[in-house]
Amino acid sequence: MKKNIILIVSIAFLASCATQKPLYTWGNYEITSYNYLKNSDNKSIQEIIENYQKIIETQKGTRGIVPPGVCADYGFLLLQEGKKEQGEKMLMKEIILYPESRIFIERILKMIEE
């Protein structure tokens, strides 16, 4: 009996320091971001775009929604690629998902119009 209790308690404590499932999943966010920061060449832009699409389309985090900043940064890249309509749509999506981004994103949208 005593052993059982000890076992249960240890499992409970062990479980409490095991990693929980994250709020968001990010694909290869870190390395694609690094390559883009470092090189900003066609290959790294293509890879970071593909990873953004992956994050948006196959989100497996516990919140089940796209993580902060992803739609906005993706939209920003689309704008730079000349895809104005698609890019603006992504920026708007950021505001819908995260209303606290409004101040910043509206400023960007205004800058595009100028």
Added chain:
Amino acid sequence: MKKIIYLIIVAVVVFSSCTTTSKIPKSTAYKGIYGEKPLSILLMPPINRSTNVEAKEYFHSTLNIPIANAGYYVIPPFLSMEILKRESAYDAELFLNSPLTKFQEIFGADMAVFTIIHKWDKSGLAAKVYVEVEYIIKSTKTNEIIYTRKGNVTYDASVSTGAGGVWGAIADLAASAINTAATKYVDVARACNTYTFKDLPAGKYSPNYGIDGAEMSGKKDYKVNLNKNYR
């Protein structure tokens, strides 16, 4: 009575094996965060005082995930970087000791995180990287430091091929050499950032938001060994 003592011993052993904490609850250690309840955070470009010029990008590309996964709104990193550049505000050193109210106005940021890389040394043969890095999160409202930790991290980048003997050792060395490419250094920074921000109080988007104040905070100055398995 005996049973209780047993339980306490087991609990202490198991607890101490998974984390090194200070004796200060998070609600005291990070009282600015519990008081102000900040949500949005601006990533400042890391300040690199180490001799490795690449270290800045390693850290910059890996700051976002641990903070967002803790439940905060991280202001879009590339978009904000672009604006900082245009406003000639890309050098974070300029803002370390000056008012941050502008960041609230322009980015809607409640906080800004500064990363100072003090040291980044590698030893070739042992495939180890020694990093000394300091993190400072400041409130844009009060300019107070609401979170700061400084880490002394030894990262083991070696990989084992699983083969034994002399040939195995040579194979291990070769594998470690390949392993020390840029991708692996990104992982060093990732591990440092993940470890440091594990201690962040949960943000608004986390299920633990507002209920983790009684948890013990990690040490402000910490020393730790990490490797690629650290998540």
